[in-house]
Amino acid sequence: xxxxxxxxxxxxxxxxxxxxxxxxxxxxxxxxxxxxxxxxxxxxxxxxxxxxxxxxxxxxxxxxxxxxxxxxxxxxxxxxxxxxxxxxxxxxxxxxxxxxxxxxxxxxxxxxxxxxxxxxxxxxxxxxxxxxxxxxxxxxxxxxxxxxxxxxxxxxxxxxxxxxxxxxxxxxxxxxxxxxxxxxxxxxxxxxxxxxxxxxxxxxxxxxxxxxxxxxxxxxxxxxxxxxxxxxxxxxxxxxxxxxxxxxxxxxxxxxxxxxxxxxxxxxxxxxxxxxxxxxxxxxxxxxxxxxxxxxxxxxxxxxxxxxxxxxxxxxxxxxxxxxxxxxxxxxxxxxxxxxxxxxxxxxxxxxxxxxxxxxxxxxxxxxxxxxxxxxxxxxxxxxxxxx
Numbered sequence: 001x002x003x004x005x006x007x008x009x010x011x012x013x014x015x016x017x018x019x020x021x022x023x024x025x026x027x028x029x030x031x032x033x034x035x036x037x038x039x040x041x042x043x044x045x046x047x048x049x050x051x052x053x054x055x056x057x058x059x060x061x062x063x064x065x066x067x068x069x070x071x072x073x074x075x076x077x078x079x080x081x082x083x084x085x086x087x088x089x090x091x092x093x094x095x096x097x098x099x100x101x102x103x104x105x106x107x108x109x110x111x112x113x114x115x116x117x118x119x120x121x122x123x124x125x126x127x128x129x130x131x132x133x134x135x136x137x138x139x140x141x142x143x144x145x146x147x148x149x150x151x152x153x154x155x156x157x158x159x160x161x162x163x164x165x166x167x168x169x170x171x172x173x174x175x176x177x178x179x180x181x182x183x184x185x186x187x188x189x190x191x192x193x194x195x196x197x198x199x200x201x202x203x204x205x206x207x208x209x210x211x212x213x214x215x216x217x218x219x220x221x222x223x224x225x226x227x228x229x230x231x232x233x234x235x236x237x238x239x240x241x242x243x244x245x246x247x248x249x250x251x252x253x254x255x256x257x258x259x260x261x262x263x264x265x266x267x268x269x270x271x272x273x274x275x276x277x278x279x280x281x282x283x284x285x286x287x288x289x290x291x292x293x294x295x296x297x298x299x300x301x302x303x304x305x306x307x308x309x310x311x312x313x314x315x316x317x318x319x320x321x322x323x324x325x326x327x328x329x330x331x332x333x334x335x336x337x338x339x340x341x342x343x344x345x346x347x348x349x350x351x352x353x354x355x356x357x358x359x360x361x362x363x364x365x366x367x368x369x370x371x372x373x374x375x376x377x378x379x380x381x382x383x384x385x386x387x388x
């Protein structure tokens with residue numbers, strides 16, 4: 001039986017993970033759960049899965065959990081996430097939280113020599129070089145990617161040697177506004193931006209998908225996860241979201257991973273690797289119902305997320321952190337109705353322009369840069385209010 005800690009159990013990744021665990025015939029045991037502010041759902045999960053440790057992001061939630069579960073060990077906030085990762089009695093740490101808040105927990109899990117089922121892409125984007133250094137220092141630790149694209153690449157790479165790899169091809173649905181031009185996006189609303197055609201995700205990642213910033217983040221993450229140069233990472237729009245990504249080898253063979261567009265498979269595979277096991281919660285592709293698989297080039301003139309990410313990634317050092325942090329606050333401001341959709345790109349560009357590049361050689365520098373960028377964006381762009 002594998003013992004699992006789930007960070008972000010009340011979010012999309014966490015809910016899917018618990019559904020997989022629920023259907024796994026006692027193959028897994030939930031040791032710890034954490035949620036942010038949805039204490040009502042977290043309470044339901046605690047009652048069902050009976051974890052020994054729990055953590056929540058708000059003081060209000062903590063006080064409620066204290067009254068409801070006085071016998072359980074409880075933690076609070078970002079320190080709580082780290083504390084759960086530092087526990088000894090588990091095998092797999094699922095980082096199902098979004099944002100840079102997940103970095104220190106991932107670091108703690110690596111130092112704890114655990115398997116990290118990594119769904120928090122910001123960890124590798126912001127601190128990829130530092131994380132890779134830690135993995136060499138703690139060789140018993142490992143990262144198995146959970147993002148559907150990186151899981152697909154991870155699986156496809158098993159079809160050949162790394163020395164035989166020619167390039168990685170990351171697929172993208174194209175997001176909510178695929179086919180639109182800049183003039184079509186001037187006054188789009190939050191409600192419109194959140195209508196993703198294929199995936200059911202949280203608000204932040206859905207907006208990232210609409211701007212193609214999520215593909216930019218995935219490019220940088222793939223660079224660090226698989227030690228592949230940016231020149232050998234390509235993005236292609238695949239609206240059906242059936243092929244989750246591909247790898248091309250030096251003999252021209254392309255190996256793709258296909259599946260129903262949902263997160264249960266990559267989550268489950270990160271738990272069972274190197275084995276594959278049946279799970280009744282998983283959906284299977286019916287090829288008789290697939291009419292077509294189509295592909296097209298990204299529109300990098302309208303959707304600037306990919307090109308900005310390439311620029312940040314190639315600059316290296318602290319610039320991917322600037323790209324990520326400025327986007328996070330920009331998306332937050334858009335969701336609050338304080339900026340327009342296209343201003344997300346302008347904020348990222350200005351933040352990158354203002355930043356003086358530094359080398360990321362310790363977590364303190366990473367945290368300092370992340371904090372400074374967030375404050376700069378918020379101070380410069382949060383004052384106005386638009387009708388959205």
